[in-house]
């Protein structure tokens with residue numbers, strides 16, 4: 001408020017001159033999309049990416065591997081789009097160093113690029129277990145298009161595959177290779193598949209379904225080493241209990257490690273990822289980080305949902321808009337294996353003060369388990385009919401007291417919502433009662 005009582009609009013800050021984004025992946029691309037539609041966007045944007053191809057939807061590598069999608073359908077934007085929006089695109093070059101004092105970075109192609117503001121969106125790489133044989137030919141991760149191509153080729157020439165890791169990525173890789181005609185063994189260290197998302201019942205349902213399709217699943221598996229043939233090509237996986245599994249190809253999918261080295265070498269504050277505050281700003285105010293390479297309040301990221309929210313905050317911030325800072329929020333998980341519906345969020349294990357509601361219909365193959373505390377939903381696992389998953393998730397995020405619809409909660413969103421509506425209509429404070 002001015003001294004004369006009038007209000008004066010705050011002057012918008014000058015746009016940033018040159019913004020450089022390192023990483024032409026899901027986060028980097030989405031940030032560019034968020035910027036080009038904003039008035040206060042930086043005057044110049046340059047996107048530098050190590051992968052030589054135009055940006056693609058990494059999530060769809062799973063259906064691509066399974067032969068359910070064509071390669072072209074993954075491309076998000078082609079070179080013409082960048083030209084149209086005045087974005088400079090440097091592909092196939094890896095940023096190697098950042099000189100923070102000179103505000104300049106250098107790529108492995110010898111290119112030097114000056115910046116006024118820099119964003120690190122370098123993603124992550126597959127974690128590798130400390131096991132002999134991981135460097136053999138035929139051992140792959142499942143992270144990018146090259147991996148998907150290599151695995152598809154392996155399926156043409158080989159017969160047996162071993163997938164290490166029974167989480168989302170391992171399962172999607174295993175199903176993809178099976179659909180391409182391979183005999184696939186899947187190794188899971190834990191006693192159940194997707195142990196971070198599923199309770200034992202849902203995990204067993206999933207396991208039975210996948211076994212029925214022909215996957216050879218080993219839970220509680222301890223991989224000791226990979227063995228090579230005379231040409232140095234992987235030929236088997238050896239487990240601690242003596243089991244020997246033939247393998248023409250091995251896929252490692254045990255987790256991810258943030259690509260934080262660039263930030264580390266540049267002297268930024270780094271823990272597992274490049275540490276950022278709620279504005280996605282690193283310890284250097286001229287450098288931001290987002291996506292799987294960053295770490296916020298001790299959390300790193302592996303799904304796009306929180307990353308999209310980070311993008312919204314950072315895009316608005318870089319365009320000089322007022323915006324609330326990023327806050328952590330729970331994320332729901334789905335599995336992209338055709339014919340299997342799974343939806344889960346929250347803790348997998350019930351604590352003593354949790355109320356557990358569960359429902360199972362073996363004939364339909366449906367299972368639901370809800371964890372409530374004080375009438376509020378904290379976690380859910382749905383297998384089979386997952387249509388109500390997003391409704392449950394919404395209730396949990398809103399922290400809504402569901403006591404009024406407890407009797408119908410397991411029946412699904414429509415029945416439970418109807419009870420909630422009835423209860424609010426009958427409430428003495430509802431407008432209809434007050435009017436009456």
Ligand SMILES: Cc1cc2nc3c(=O)[nH]c(=O)nc-3n(C[C@H](O)[C@H](O)[C@H](O)COP(=O)(O)OP(=O)(O)OC[C@H]3O[C@@H](n4cnc5c(N)ncnc54)[C@H](O)[C@@H]3O)c2cc1C
Nearest residue numbers: 023025026027050058059094095122123291292302303304
């Ligand atoms: C097969 C698969 C399936 C998935 N399915 C799902 C799903 O169903 N749901 C979901 O939410 N998430 C899924 N994910 C995870 C999701 O893809 C990631 O969370 C998302 O891609 C992260 O975006 P990002 O931009 O941080 O990293 P990325 O998309 O990996 O992009 C990082 C980019 O930076 C480049 N780069 C790294 N270092 C440098 C450097 N020094 N110089 C230049 N460029 C560099 C990399 O080459 C890469 O192109 C899946 C991932 C995979 C691999």
